[in-house]
Structure formats: structure tokens, C-alpha cells
Amino acid sequence: MATRRRLQFVHGQVAWMLATLLLLALLGAFSLELFFVVSLIGFLVVTELTAPFAVRPHWRRRLKWFILLGLVGFAYIVVRRILAILPPGVL
Template sequence: MATRRRQQFVVGTLAWQLAAALCLVALGALSYELFFVVSLVGFLVVVELTAPFNVRPRWRSRLKWLIGLGLLVFGYIVVRRVLAILPEGVV
């Protein structure tokens, strides 16, 4: 059971990332930052969709560190984008 859920998680995450890359290429908007943000959103969706109801396997408890790191990088990207938009003398 745990192996099946783990496999669903990995396949779901890889499918989301592949679909995201293909869509971004088709739209002509592929960049590292945008791919990371779309992949992070997909990763969080897959984490929630594959979460078990009663038992939390050990491998899922380690995902919180990966989610935290992803959110830190996301925050860095947002701050960089906001600073690029602001006029020169504001900050």
C-alpha cells in the first residue's frame, strides 16, 4: 500500500512537471523561475491529493523540509520580482 502511494506521488509529480514544461514551451514563457513556481504549485497539489487519511508514512513526514525549502525559494523569487518592478528610488 505504501509503495503504491509513493509511486503515485512520484508519477504525479513528474507528470505535472512535464506538463508544466510543455505548456510553458508552447506559450513561449519558459524560464527557470516560472517553471519552479508552477512545479512547486503542482508539487503541493500532488502532496495533498496523495495524502493518506489515517496513517502518515515516514517518507511523507520528510516532505515538510522540501516544502519549506520550496517556499523559501518562492519567497526569494517574489522579492526579486517586486524589487525589479519598483522604481529606482523607492528602496
């Protein structure tokens, strides 16, 4: 049971990332930052959609560290974008 759920999670995440890559390439909007952000959104969605109701397997407990790492990366991207928008001399 746990292996099936784990494979379901991995297949969902890989499918989301491939679809994101294809869509961004088709739109001509591919950048690593945008790919990272959309992949993080997909990771959070797939994590919630594949979550079991009653039991929390051990492998799912480790996902919180990946989520935390992704949110730190997202915060870094947001701060960089804000600093790029601000005029020089504001900070």
C-alpha cells in the same frame, strides 16, 4: 501499500512537471522562475491529493522540508520581482 502510494506521488509529480514544461514551451513563456513556481504549485497539489487519511508514512514526514525549501525559493522570487518593479531610490 506505502510503495504504491510513494510511486503514485512520484508519478504525479513527474507528470505535472512534464506537462508544465510542455505547456510553457508551447506558449513560448518558458523561464526557470515560472517553471519553478508552477512546479511548486503542482508539488503542493500532488502532496495533498495523495495524502492518506489515517496514517502518515515516514517518507511523507520528510516532505515538509521540501515544501519549506520551495516556499523559501518562492519568497526569494517574489522579493526579486518586487524589487525589479520598484523605481530606483525607493529603498
